[in-house]
Amino acid sequence: MVDWWTGWRDRTNPPIYQLTNLPLHQYHKEKTMTPNYPVRVRMAPSPTGYFHLGSARTALFNWLYARHTGGAFILRIEDTDRTRFVADALQDAMDSLRWLGLDWDEGPEVGGPHGPYFQSERLPIYHEWAGWLVEHGHAYRCYCSEARLGALRRAQQARKENTGYDRHCRHLTATQRAEYAAAATPAVVRLAMPLAGETSFTDALRGVITFDNRQIIDPILLKSDGFPTYHLANVVDDHLMEITHILRGDEWLNSVPLHVNLYRAFGWEMPVYAHLPLILDPSGVGKLSKRKKKGEGGEELLTYIREYRQAGYLPEAMFNFLAILGWSYSADTDLFSREQAIAAFDIPHINASPGALPLSKLDWMNGHYIRQLSIPDLTGRLAPFLARDLGIPVETLAEDPALPTLAPLIQERLKTLAEAAAWLDFAFVAKLSYDPQMLIAKKLDAAGSLAALEAAHKLLAGLPFTEEALEGPLRDLAQELGLKTGQLFGILRVATTGKEVAPPLFGSMIALGRERTLARCAQAEASLRTLVAAESTG
């Protein structure tokens, strides 16, 4: 067991979050140093919805940083909002994390020395520290009703002033407080922000950032229902859980000065902050997390990890893709393994600028990883998707001897596993249904196509069903008939698969087997005869 805490304390390099007057480019040189101690980082999802793509990226970066430094990745559940609680959101988050291979060292189901890891189970801790702040004059109880707050806001809006709390309760006298307390008036606890001056901090990606303290008006720390707000809970827990680095979404940047003042009030050492760039909608407009939007082709834009999983993306592709969302592995490739990512991960190569979700790259990347799969692996992964989309029990499918023959035929054609059914349905239906017109080859009529098919049918009947045995004779036949191979094979393709675009012909026929292939030739001949008859009468 690594004594990370000692290592952290004993580190000789100055902490990079110390305020610096260095110009940014100089600062960037400094920040390249990777901590010479194991970091403690956390992912803190809120169970108010399914696990989002952006959350997964944040989780991944934290996980990579922990693994890179030999540190710890902690999972903490921020379930302090009782009104937005979603029952299966926690399970979804854990499933998504595990699917991506992001294991946590402390947290739900694994425990750890800093528990509990559910904020709803840490209420006494928040009460204790909120009370401490009040006692020491860094916070105060506020008895303002929501009605008063609402009226205040409307008045401010009417006067076109900035909205915000008027600090009414900050100035209560001791006797007034005693009266409220005696009457058991519901109260919240607010942070007493400095009334003037500035708060600065260093973001590991952006350098020093300074805010005017007047911008933040005494935010609520403890709600009247006894639950903490994010601000209190996250500062208290990060300190108590000995978090050293916070990598989180850019949307938190504006509340850092609040957090800084909380750390100061407590007298606690601050962690290193790195605010990750937001992932924008593929159109580049708006952040991804807002709401379901439509993609360019009007298709649903996937936002939850579970949706990507169901759409047939591989976890290894997703991992790789998520890793390039704001971080660059190297100047000349986007493809890398989990191990390579761990070895290379660093803060300096995280990009501070927000970017659109490059979904076409995900498709390419997923196709790449599908092509890397061994055939047994591929068939194993394909089975649940085919079962789902074809309505066949998985067990039946898993035992189907045709599957290992079919899988390699489409391996290099797939962008997602979910596309498999559309390619392979022909092998799993009793009878094909398709437009007979497709049987007529280019530059041929129905009669000519029929003659070609009959000849091929006859030839096929006497041939062994192997790739080598089929190809030569069929090519020779095309020549004998004075046809291009494309013409003859096209007819056979439609006859056997019912599609003009299908997996390679001979492989498809072999997977189908002699019997079914010949039956489909016969079926196609019947269709063509009808067309011939129609042509001669019409």
Place this chain on the structure above:
RNA sequence: GCCCCCAUCGUCUAGAGGACCAGGACACAGGCCUUUCAAGCCUGGUACAGGGGUUCGAAUCCCCUUGGGGGCACCA
């Protein structure tokens, strides 16, 4: 409205004052291969938002403008 962040090909990005008339990837276009579709290989086009500085020298540092994003809850 106020505050904060960001700004390189269509998109994601490399870039830490000279190695950049800017490299890679995806996408796109053309070609090769070819039984369809893919895959693969080859080739191609397109970018430092604009304007001022600093410097012998700026994609890189500073300022302004513009554009984009985010935040301003008893949500996280």
